[in-house]
Every structure is written in structure tokens, then in C-alpha cells.
Amino acid sequence: MSRAERLLQLMQQLRLHRFPVSGQALATTLGISLRTLYRDIASLQAQGADIRGEAGLGYVLKPGYQLPPLMLAEEEIEALMLGTRWVARHGDNDLAEAARHLTAKIEAVLPQKLQDYLAGAPLLVAAPRAPLPCQVDVAQIREAIRRERKLRIRYQDQQGQESQRLIWPIAIGFFEQVRIVAAWCESRQAFRHFRTDRLLAIELLAEPYPGRRQLMHQWRQVHGQPPQGY
Incomplete structure (x- = not known):
């Protein structure tokens, strides 16, 4: 590869790591020597890339640095x-x-x-089967997740029983015909999954819930992924 391509790939590798990554690991990934890697790091720093670290300690690209438009493979x-x-x-x-x-x-x-x-990218997506009708605005659920806000919902289960819930939505799973909201349910004091086509009403509250990332970690430990059959 050309030097320009190598520098772009090095920047991309740095963007993939949130924590310092060793020079040896970067050199191995790019198929170059450590000496070449050190020269490339110095070149990127001279061009304004905010790369912190040094030989033997690892390197990290500080957040906020924006790459110029790139050639895509x-x-x-x-x-x-x-x-x-x-x-x-x-x-x-x-x-x-x-x-x-x-x-x-x-x-x-x-x-x-x-x-x-x-x-003209030659990969096509088949037309989906018609999704089950949904009475609520899924965009409002996504807003609640982004803002880490609680939702008050009215829900109808598979047997037709209705209930009022106060939930902490943390993720939406998109299946072919249904969408599943993963959430912490205050009334059940446990993680629950709600089909959006069974939501009868939702209300976005101003009240925040704590730590979506931690909740996602806990949810993955319990479920890993939404249960099959939804």
C-alpha cells in the first residue's frame, strides 16, 4: 500500500481503540515494522492529529479529532x-x-x-414482510433511550391483559416484523421485553433513570439478546 493509505489505516486503527494500544500491536495489524510505525505516528502528530503516548506505553487518539474526507475501500x-x-x-x-x-x-x-x-453497490436487501401495526411512535422510544428518560406505558400482553408500567428503556431490537424494547420495569423490579405492536400508549417523562451503560451490561449478563419467539 502507499504511504498515504498506510497513514489513513493507522488513523482508523487508532479510532477503533478507546484505550492506549501498543505500538507492536499496531505494527502487526498494519504489517509494518515498529520503526516505520514510530515514523508514521510522528508524521500524523506533525499534521495535527492529537495522538497521545510514546514508545513502550501505547498510543491513543484523543476524542474530538476529526479526519478529513477519506477514500473508502x-x-x-x-x-x-x-x-x-x-x-x-x-x-x-x-x-x-x-x-x-x-x-x-x-x-x-x-x-x-x-x-x-x-x-450501484451490488448488495440488495429483500423487501420485508409488512410489520405488525404499531400504535405508538417508536422514534419517541429512541429519544427516551438517548436521553435516559423513563417511559410510562400501557401494554397489552399475549393474552390480551392490559397493564400500566413505568420502564427504563435501554435498547430496541429490530426483527423482521416486530420490534422489541428491552427495559428495566419498576413494577416487576426486573428486566422485561415489550413488543412495540402491543404498546397501547407511551408517555416520555422528564424523570431520568441512572446509568444506561451499566444497565446494558447487566441486561447482557442476564439475557445476552432478546429471547427467541418474539
Whole structure:
């Protein structure tokens, strides 16, 4: 690969690590010598990249540094288009619109050759079966998750029984026809899963709940993933 490509790959590797990563690990991943890695780190630092660390201690790219528009590999373009096409077909209306805007923004900074490949990326997503009707706005649930706010819900279970719940939503699972909200339920004092098509009403509250990341960690320890059969 060219030196420019190597520097871009080095930046990408640094972006993937939140904590310091050793020079040897970076050199091995990139297939270069440690001496070359040290020179490349110095070159990136001279160009303004906020890379902290030194030989023997590891390196980390400090948050906030923005890369200039990059050349994308064909596999990266295919991954991008497959993901956005899936979201456009399977996500709620707001997510589908966001996927289309994202594609347009990325296309705008690509060279013409890659723009053409992006438009014709040869990976297609099959049309989904019609999702089960949903009476609530799923975008409001996503807002509650982002803001770590509690939701008051009215829910109807599989037997048709209705209940009022106060939940702490932490994630949404997208299946072909249904969407599942993973949440801590205050009344049950346990994690529960709620199908959005069985939600009769939701109310976004101003009251925050504590520590979504910690809750996600606890949820994964208990469930790993939403139960099958939903």
C-alpha cells in the first residue's frame, strides 16, 4: 500500500481503540515494522492529529479529532450501503429517512468514481414482510433511550391483559416484523421485553433513570439478546 493509505489505516486503527494500544500491536495489524510505525505516528502528530503516548506505553487518539474526507475501500462502501438499505426498509420512518440522508452526506465527499460505486453497490436487501401495526411512535422510544428518560406505558400482553408500567428503556431490537424494547420495569423490579405492536400508549417523562451503560451490561449478563419467539 502507499504511504498515504498506510497513514489513513493507522488513523482508523487508532479510532477503533478507546484505550492506549501498543505500538507492536499496531505494527502487526498494519504489517509494518515498529520503526516505520514510530515514523508514521510522528508524521500524523506533525499534521495535527492529537495522538497521545510514546514508545513502550501505547498510543491513543484523543476524542474530538476529526479526519478529513477519506477514500473508502469497496468493502467499506458495500458494508455502508447494505446497512443503510436495511435500515431504510426495516427501520421506523425517522430512521429510514436518516439512512437516506446519511448516504447522501457520504456520497457528497467521495470522489466521482466512488460515488458511482456507492450508487450501484451490488448488495440488495429483500423487501420485508409488512410489520405488525404499531400504535405508538417508536422514534419517541429512541429519544427516551438517548436521553435516559423513563417511559410510562400501557401494554397489552399475549393474552390480551392490559397493564400500566413505568420502564427504563435501554435498547430496541429490530426483527423482521416486530420490534422489541428491552427495559428495566419498576413494577416487576426486573428486566422485561415489550413488543412495540402491543404498546397501547407511551408517555416520555422528564424523570431520568441512572446509568444506561451499566444497565446494558447487566441486561447482557442476564439475557445476552432478546429471547427467541418474539
